[in-house]
Amino acid sequence: MMYTEKVMDHFQNPRNVGVIKDADGVGQVGNPVCGDMMTFYIKVKDGRLADIKFQTFGCGAAIAVSSIVSEMAMNRTLEEALKITNEKVAEELGGLPKNKLHCSNLGADALHKAIENYTTHQGGRPGKSKAAAAAAESCCCPYCDGPLEGGEGICQTCNVELEECPECHKATSAQEETCAHCGRKLH
Amino acid sequence: MRKVYLDHIAATPLHPLAREAMLPFLKENFGNPQSLHSFGQPVLEAVEEARARVAGLINASSEEVFFTASGSEANNFAVKGMALAQRDKGKHLVVSAIEHQSVLNSVKSLERLGFQATLVPVDREAVVDPQDVAKAITSQTVLVSVMLANNEVGSLQPVAEIVRLCRARQVPFHTDAVAAVGNIPVDVKSLGVDALSLAGDQFYGPKGSAALYVRKGVRLLPFIDGGIQESGRRGGTENVAGIVGLGAAAEAAAKELDRRSEKTQALRDRLIEELPRRVERVILTGHRTRRLPHHASFCIEFIEGEAMLLSLDMKGIAASSGSACTSRALKVSHVLLAMGLDHALAQGSLIFSLLDSTGAEDLDYVLEVFPPIVRRLRDMSPLYTKYLEENRK
Numbered sequence: 001m002m003y004t005e006k007v008m009d010h011f012q013n014p015r016n017v018g019v020i021k022d023a024d025g026v027g028q029v030g031n032p033v034c035g036d037m038m039t040f041y042i043k044v045k046d047g048r049l050a051d052i053k054f055q056t057f058g059c060g061a062a063i064a065v066s067s068i069v070s071e072m073a074m075n076r077t078l079e080e081a082l083k084i085t086n087e088k089v090a091e092e093l094g095g096l097p098k099n100k101l102h103c104s105n106l107g108a109d110a111l112h113k114a115i116e117n118y119t120t121h122q123g124g125r126p127g128k129s130k131a132a133a134a135a136a137e138s139c140c141c142p143y144c145d146g147p148l149e150g151g152e153g154i155c156q157t158c159n160v161e162l163e164e165c166p167e168c169h170k171a172t173s174a175q176e177e178t179c180a181h182c183g184r185k186l187h
Numbered sequence: 188m189r190k191v192y193l194d195h196i197a198a199t200p201l202h203p204l205a206r207e208a209m210l211p212f213l214k215e216n217f218g219n220p221q222s223l224h225s226f227g228q229p230v231l232e233a234v235e236e237a238r239a240r241v242a243g244l245i246n247a248s249s250e251e252v253f254f255t256a257s258g259s260e261a262n263n264f265a266v267k268g269m270a271l272a273q274r275d276k277g278k279h280l281v282v283s284a285i286e287h288q289s290v291l292n293s294v295k296s297l298e299r300l301g302f303q304a305t306l307v308p309v310d311r312e313a314v315v316d317p318q319d320v321a322k323a324i325t326s327q328t329v330l331v332s333v334m335l336a337n338n339e340v341g342s343l344q345p346v347a348e349i350v351r352l353c354r355a356r357q358v359p360f361h362t363d364a365v366a367a368v369g370n371i372p373v374d375v376k377s378l379g380v381d382a383l384s385l386a387g388d389q390f391y392g393p394k395g396s397a398a399l400y401v402r403k404g405v406r407l408l409p410f411i412d413g414g415i416q417e418s419g420r421r422g423g424t425e426n427v428a429g430i431v432g433l434g435a436a437a438e439a440a441a442k443e444l445d446r447r448s449e450k451t452q453a454l455r456d457r458l459i460e461e462l463p464r465r466v467e468r469v470i471l472t473g474h475r476t477r478r479l480p481h482h483a484s485f486c487i488e489f490i491e492g493e494a495m496l497l498s499l500d501m502k503g504i505a506a507s508s509g510s511a512c513t514s515r516a517l518k519v520s521h522v523l524l525a526m527g528l529d530h531a532l533a534q535g536s537l538i539f540s541l542l543d544s545t546g547a548e549d550l551d552y553v554l555e556v557f558p559p560i561v562r563r564l565r566d567m568s569p570l571y572t573k574y575l576e577e578n579r580k
Binding site: 003 | 491566
């Protein structure tokens with residue numbers, strides 16, 4: 001089996017699946033091009049995550065990652081939850097196959113986005129500005145959602161060769177014929 | 188737990204006759220077929236008998252059959268060997284957008300050597316329009332390659348018609364028939380193809396044993412430079428047991444093919460009719476009727492293929508998928524995208540391919556177990572939640 005027992009357990013019995021209708025914060029990451037989409041909902045009470053729910057469209061690893069992130073963050077302070085890293089998520093699951101590591105990025109990212117969304121709503125604490133959020137939207141590899149640093153032509157996470165789409169200016173695979181974001185014909 | 192194997196396109200079990208035929212060549216008949224002595228000669232006879240059997244299955248002559256180690260090798264052999272043999276004539280290739288990676292990546296390699304290629308599109312049912320092939324052919328075209336049946340969505344291609352158009356322009360034609368041979372009747376003469384790839388593991392033969400048919404008179408460069416094996420076009424000591432097993436599987440297929448396909452086709456049709464009745468928002472991929480008799484492929488909306496495969500596997504059911512997450516390259520199937528499906532829908536790809544031994548009760552079990560799996564995964568899916576909300580409005 002390519003997955004650890006713990007991954008399979010969280011895939012089969014995911015914790016905290018669902019939607020919080022009156023959530024204090026919502027975070028969504030991923031897109032169907034890379035394969036996975038996650039939405040995290042949080043309720044915050046006295047600076048702690050009083051409730052977390054998630055929904056995930058994706059593979060077994062993506063579902064397990066969402067589940068374990070929700071478990072790791074439950075009842076934690078926002079600061080503690082923001083410290084949950086991709087490495088810790090993968091470690092908690094007893095490891096992930098190399099080509100599935102990007103899934104662990106998505107889980108923590110979705111949670112962090114939900115927290116940012118909450119803090120922005122609160123107004124008191126520095127959330128990301130709209131411009132920064134827009135930049136963050138286009139910051140990521142369209143295939144694995146890994147971070148793209150600087151203007152390099154290759155995603156450090158999944159090794160896809162990237163180029164900038166002349167239409168929407170987002171990063172897309174140099175191998176594909178059309179832009180992953182806007183569908184413009186490239187080559 | 189009940190075990191149900193519905194992944195014919197990945198591998199078939201070895202036919203008992205193939206196994207029996209192979210055993211002596213894994214035991215006492217170890218000689219090299221190229222040796223002149225009494226250890227070699229009977230082995231050479233067995234190899235040539237296998238060649239005749241493979242030729243018989245596709246209505247070819249023995250000397251037109253070249254053994255290879257895989258369907259992928261046969262495709263490499265044909266595409267590279269035929270293109271390079273004619274590079275003085277031109278450097279343009281025409282292939283369909285839904286070819287196997289072994290054809291598409293062979294084309295990519297040739298592009299690095301200065302060839303140019305045109306990818307012919309397919310329609311929503313993954314069928315090539317022969318007129319599109321004709322339009323793509325130029326005075327520089329030295330090879331057209333279109334598969335006989337697509338392994339991912341099952342659609343059969345109008346190969347005989349495409350061959351007629353190629354003949355009119357005197358352009359050599361190769362077909363990747365790996366998914367087809369042994370499962371549907373294939374006759375190289377009535378198709379008129381110049382080259383055709385086939386593989387034993389798609390029709391109850393051993394893995395690592397395949398063949399390329401090359402019509403007499405077609406120009407083709409050697410694929411492995413070496414000795415005189417395979418008429419000097421593919422050097423290297425023969426995989427004797429594999430070749431003998433392939434021959435036995437070919438002979439069995441020639442006899443059993445009609446019965447097998449009649450049986451699997453009835454079961455396939457039941458799956459194609461019944462699955463969308465039990466699960467909403469399911470589409471059939473590929474052509475409804477002009478498809479491989481053992482092949483039923485779908486896209487299940489709002490959920491992803493790997494999650495379905497894992498869930499099915501826990502119930503003892505083996506299937507496959509073209510989703511990005513199931514591929515090591517993390518890329519969604521190029522076939523589904525070429526058909527015009529969007530990424531999210533293509534992610535829900537699920538392929539059931541039946542064996543000769545698949546029974547009605549196996550499909551009953553799948554039809555019973557599968558709907559709750561879909562329900563569970565959809566309950567987790569943000570796309571499904573969105574769909575339900577939009578429907579409520």
